[in-house]
Amino acid sequence: MFGSIISYNFTYTLKRYEMALRKRKPSSKVTKAEARLAAMDTIDNEKNTTINYGGEDNPLTAGEMRTQAELCRMLVNEYNFILGEADKKSAEIKLAEEKLGDMFTRVLAGGKSIFGVDSDEVTALGGTKKSERRRHVLQ
Numbered sequence: 001m002f003g004s005i006i007s008y009n010f011t012y013t014l015k016r017y018e019m020a021l022r023k024r025k026p027s028s029k030v031t032k033a034e035a036r037l038a039a040m041d042t043i044d045n046e047k048n049t050t051i052n053y054g055g056e057d058n059p060l061t062a063g064e065m066r067t068q069a070e071l072c073r074m075l076v077n078e079y080n081f082i083l084g085e086a087d088k089k090s091a092e093i094k095l096a097e098e099k100l101g102d103m104f105t106r107v108l109a110g111g112k113s114i115f116g117v118d119s120d121e122v123t124a125l126g127g128t129k130k131s132e133r134r135r136h137v138l139q
Contacts, residue, residue: 021083030072037065
């Protein structure tokens with residue numbers, strides 16, 4: 001009965017709520033590490049060998065540094081993807097709550113029109129009987 005009265009434009013409403021959460025960019029450490037990695041690659045190419053910058057006990061080569069930088073970028077991308085999914089869920093929740101709020105209001109209005117504004121049913125639905133409302137007296 002009431003379903004045809006109000007229709008939602010879900011696409012428009014979803015777009016209103018998109019990207020509430022803030023996406024991350026790779027940190028300055030990743031950017032600086034990539035610049036240093038480029039220099040490490042240049043030096044390795046000039047020397048025709050892979051240089052171990054960490055020593056024997058703690059090896060650190062351009063390959064290991066590249067792997068770690070790629071891991072950092074991958075994690076940031078995953079984080080941003082998950083934020084996007086969370087934003088979509090948040091938009092769905094807000095839409096569902098708006099619809100529920102509309103239904104909440106319409107139930108009381110429907111109860112008043114079906115049972116009358118002074119009925120016990122209106123009180124049971126959470127409304128106030130018209131006869132019990134306080135009137136403000138202007139002085």
